[in-house]
Amino acid sequence: MINDYPHVVGYNFVDTGEETFAEIEMQFPATTPKFLMLNLAEEAVRATVIREITGIASAFVNKPRFENDTALVLGTAGCNIRGIWEASLVPLDEFATIDAPGQSQEWVDINHLSTNDIAAVLRNYGVEAARMAIVQEVSSVFGAYEIGVDKRHLSLVADYMTFEGGFKPFNRVGLSSSPSPFGKMSFESTCTFLCEAAVNGDFDDLRSPSARIVMGQPVRSGTGSFDVLMDLSVSTAA
Structure with a gap:
């Protein structure tokens, strides 16, 4: 960071137990005009990227999924599932505290990815x-x-x-591919679907439940899938 950004003269990582953050020390000449620190901080961060996955702008720590869950759950702004697959195995020799070249460690549980x-x-x-x-x-x-x-x-x-x-x-866009004009009209945009059916000469075979309800007919499922007939003839005593 000091080599890549000329105004940075030092930095320090602080762990308070509740959160971890970095303190960056910058020096500027007294003749430096007024500037916004946010722009300089963003420029310094972009110049010192350690690892990134295309399509993911930022990452943050989510709350545990369960009360006694100790796993670290990360959330991201952006999605790149294949990028996480490829970056899920990190060679151990990238870590200074581990001397095991050629081996790798899974730092993301790809079996619990969700988006x-x-x-x-x-x-x-x-x-x-x-x-x-x-x-x-x-x-x-x-x-x-x-x-x-x-x-x-x-x-x-x-x-x-x-x-x-x-x-x-x-919605009405997804239902536009339905072959039932009455079914589409029962959802929304009734006049639009009615005009389209009239112009295109569509017909409805009344197979869908919505279409049959619109026409006041019982749905052909459950008790509506069969008829019950009763013999009304009266038998006379011999």
Whole structure:
């Protein structure tokens, strides 16, 4: 740091037990005009990068996941799953306190990586992992407000968003690919979908539950999947 940045004359790492930080000492001539220390600090940090992963701007320590959890949980601003895979094994000879060249140490548990970037999960782990990520993210949003949502409902939403092999939003844009005009109209943008169906000559076979409810017909599932007939003929005594 001292060699790369001319105004830095010394630095010191401080560990208070609760937090760890670095103190950097700088010297400037008395004739130096007024300047912003933040810009100088950022420039000095960029000039002394020790290790970085493309796509991750910063990292911070999260709270433990459980009450007695002693593992260090890191959060990042940005996502690069493959970059973390490649950097997860660090050669031990990079550490001055360890003299074991040729060996490596796993500093990130790649089996517990998680991200809210559904597209990144889909690219690196596949559609089933993306489906579970959707369930977890939606569940965590409601969980922050202590709202319980049945997992079967979330699974149904995630299935609809990923059944085509990719993922699509659960809104009018995602529903635009549905073959049921009445089903799309029952969600939102009723007039828009109605006009599109009329112009394109679409028809609805009333197979979806939403379309049948719109038309006042029972849904073809559960008790609506069959009919119960009763013999109304009255038998006469012989």
